[in-house]
Amino acid sequence: MIALSLAEIAEVVGGQTHDIPDASVLVTGPVVRDSREAGPGSLFAAFVGERVDGHDFAPQVVAAGAVAVLGSRPVGVPAIVVDDVQAALGALARHVVDKLGTTLVALTGSAGKTSTKDLIAQVLQRKAPTVFTPGSLNNEIGLPLTALSATEETRFLVLEMGARGIGHIRYLTGLTPPKIGLVLNVGSAHIGEFGGREQIAQAKGELVEALPEDGTAVLNADDPYVRAMAARTKAKVLLFGEADEADVRAENVRLTDTGQPSFTLHTPSGCSDVTMRLYGEHHVSNALAAAAVAHELGMSAEEIATALSEAGSLSRWRMEVTERPDGVTVVNDAYNANPESMKAALRALAAMGKGRRTWAVLGKMAELGDESLAEHDAVGRLAVRLNVSKLVAVGGREAAWLQLGAYNEGSWGEESVHVSDAQAAVDLLRSELRPGDVVLVKASRSVGLESVAQALLESGAEGEVAAR
Numbered sequence: 001m002i003a004l005s006l007a008e009i010a011e012v013v014g015g016q017t018h019d020i021p022d023a024s025v026l027v028t029g030p031v032v033r034d035s036r037e038a039g040p041g042s043l044f045a046a047f048v049g050e051r052v053d054g055h056d057f058a059p060q061v062v063a064a065g066a067v068a069v070l071g072s073r074p075v076g077v078p079a080i081v082v083d084d085v086q087a088a089l090g091a092l093a094r095h096v097v098d099k100l101g102t103t104l105v106a107l108t109g110s111a112g113k114t115s116t117k118d119l120i121a122q123v124l125q126r127k128a129p130t131v132f133t134p135g136s137l138n139n140e141i142g143l144p145l146t147a148l149s150a151t152e153e154t155r156f157l158v159l160e161m162g163a164r165g166i167g168h169i170r171y172l173t174g175l176t177p178p179k180i181g182l183v184l185n186v187g188s189a190h191i192g193e194f195g196g197r198e199q200i201a202q203a204k205g206e207l208v209e210a211l212p213e214d215g216t217a218v219l220n221a222d223d224p225y226v227r228a229m230a231a232r233t234k235a236k237v238l239l240f241g242e243a244d245e246a247d248v249r250a251e252n253v254r255l256t257d258t259g260q261p262s263f264t265l266h267t268p269s270g271c272s273d274v275t276m277r278l279y280g281e282h283h284v285s286n287a288l289a290a291a292a293v294a295h296e297l298g299m300s301a302e303e304i305a306t307a308l309s310e311a312g313s314l315s316r317w318r319m320e321v322t323e324r325p326d327g328v329t330v331v332n333d334a335y336n337a338n339p340e341s342m343k344a345a346l347r348a349l350a351a352m353g354k355g356r357r358t359w360a361v362l363g364k365m366a367e368l369g370d371e372s373l374a375e376h377d378a379v380g381r382l383a384v385r386l387n388v389s390k391l392v393a394v395g396g397r398e399a400a401w402l403q404l405g406a407y408n409e410g411s412w413g414e415e416s417v418h419v420s421d422a423q424a425a426v427d428l429l430r431s432e433l434r435p436g437d438v439v440l441v442k443a444s445r446s447v448g449l450e451s452v453a454q455a456l457l458e459s460g461a462e463g464e465v466a467a468r
Contacts, residue, residue, distance in 0.1 A: 094176070100154065105182065109183055110186055112184050127297065174210075178210065197225060217238070267291060334447075342365060433456075
């Protein structure tokens, strides 16, 4: 964070100082909410959670070098006390971004936000110092913490914005007003909470409504809900996608033998070829979105293509591809799942597994509401249509729907099985995997299927594989 005195911070957040002998002391380190991350010069934001009260760690963080605590009550060590720690964190973030004048890029969408954010960051880092959301910390606490990690050297600030209802993104843009706003897509993620795609579109479009007249809305030309958002902004509109009228588009899209996308990137400044290190054709749209942002910020087609071709995955459990010593390939995409990302992952599995046996270890997709049965059924059917060798549906009711969809599509029980939990899936795979097989693991985060991928990788390291 930029250096701020405790007195200035207290004024910005409307707080009272307690046990602070010298309010001119500077906070020079990061703002953290995890006591284990506190260090010299830091500011510790103390939240009261369901099981842990951050205020209890106040002496520990100050001993570690934190300058003060930002909390809701005095704690016996230097502290700035406010009525609402979350609101204070947001106010401090707004103060810092206004003071810095950094170019702020915000993005949202139903699927692909984190992967696209990671691509944008890796491309822009080629041009100038860039700070970006770690992982998917895209809510009312994670977003201001990311913004507060920017310094005087930061040229670009790339922020992922999530939403679970109308007004959420409007609130986030109030904390960190974007100059460039990117909307990826309107899909089925959280449709149970929103009530329908129209409501999701309404929420996601709050991002482009927040843009200034001299800003830029980067919109997906291939998604009609997103494309319609052009009417909701006073900013310049830049379209990306595979549509002919897209300003930034892809041509000659194909997958390599290992399932990595290759295409010709077209931008208003020129064309260049891209072959990505990431897996799955769905990353083409993510790459085009990143390219559109980079083009708007002055990068050439050649610079963008080189950066996209060299970019990797920065966030855990998102199409992490690892080959065991025995030749079994494990694709850990277990961080989260929705109908769009599940289908994209299955298509990537099919592309990667040409000539090899493929396994799709899938669990439920959460928060789909009344659409849940139909969407799980559709994913099970798609696995059969793509000739996935074996679908392993893991868990309760939703997993049963996955397996039933596969059965009704024509697996007849031969290519699909329903197991009770992650351990049952591990036991099945350990007994039946053969050298050279490809295994995809994917479900909503609450299912915890990353444990299956981890167990398979540990098994491979120990040389445990069926000799068949």
